[in-house]
Amino acid sequence: MGKVIAIANQKGGVGKTTTAINLAASLAALEFRTLIVDADPQANSTSGLGFNPKEIEYSIYECMVEGIRTRDILIQTDFPNLDLLPSHIDLVGAEIEMINIKNREDRMKDALEDIRDDYDFLIIDCSPSLGLITINCLTAADSVIIPVQCEYFALEGLGKLLNTITIIQSRLNTNLAIEGILLTMYDLRLRLSNQVVNEVTTHFQTMVFDTIIPRNVRLSESPSYGVPVLAQDADSKGAISYLNLAREILTKNGYLSHDQPVGVV
DSSP states (O other): OOEEEEEOOSSSSSSHHHHHHHHHHHHHHTTOOEEEEEEOTTOHHHHHTTOOGGGOSSOHHIIIIIOOOGGGTOEEOSSTTEEEEOOOGGGGGHHHHTTTSTTGGGHHHHHHHTTGGGOSEEEEEEOSSOSHHHHHHHHHOSEEEEEEESSTTTTTTHHHHHHHHHHHHHHTOTTOEEEEEEEEEEOTTOHHHHHHHHHHHHHHGGGEEEEEEEOOHHHHHHHHHTSOHHHHOTTSHHHHHHHHHHHHHHHHTTSSOTTSOTTOO
16 A cells, blocks of 8 residues: 655745655656645646646546545656646635535545555645645645755744644544655755754754755756656756655665665665
């Protein structure tokens, strides 16, 4: 059964979608069957993989609200081993429409249940909020990656997210684990970036991934081309960093040994 990993932080602009797309693409490049679940009404993961959300006939919205089978709306991307469960602006209204639905916190979990065996990893790009859609994502997930940008106010709201995760662990998903805190938008030249790295690693210690995602022009450009950074410039610092993150996650989950050479799966 595939592992479901949510990428979550209610703070916007921290690199959730960038991480979802490029982590998933890196896992796929390492020959693991991977699905991106776009659970953000902005549908940036959908457009970031080259699909126009306005032309999407069925999306995760129909799965969660109307009960359409997830398997029937999956989209094969142009990248081997990488599929997409798209989003649409209609998802904005899902929280209101699900208010009177029984077990509404389980709608995402139910939607993914019949396809989990088809993938090694299912990566959920959550919306920048702690509303019902994000709660659905965390209820469906086995673990959560929390991106934290290396900028001022980096830890703003992190305590609230961790408290939400604790509540979900106690009430809705006892198996939910924190896969790790991911430092993003790191600039070696800035003292502030280094201060944030030191502060986060000192406070959260082993919860923080060894891999740090740098600020990188190719990472910023690739969504406009509708491709992961690997497809645009595989030798860029951004692409290499997300490959390293993928390998770190694979090692943590027992797919790679700690002493296995880089690049061998």
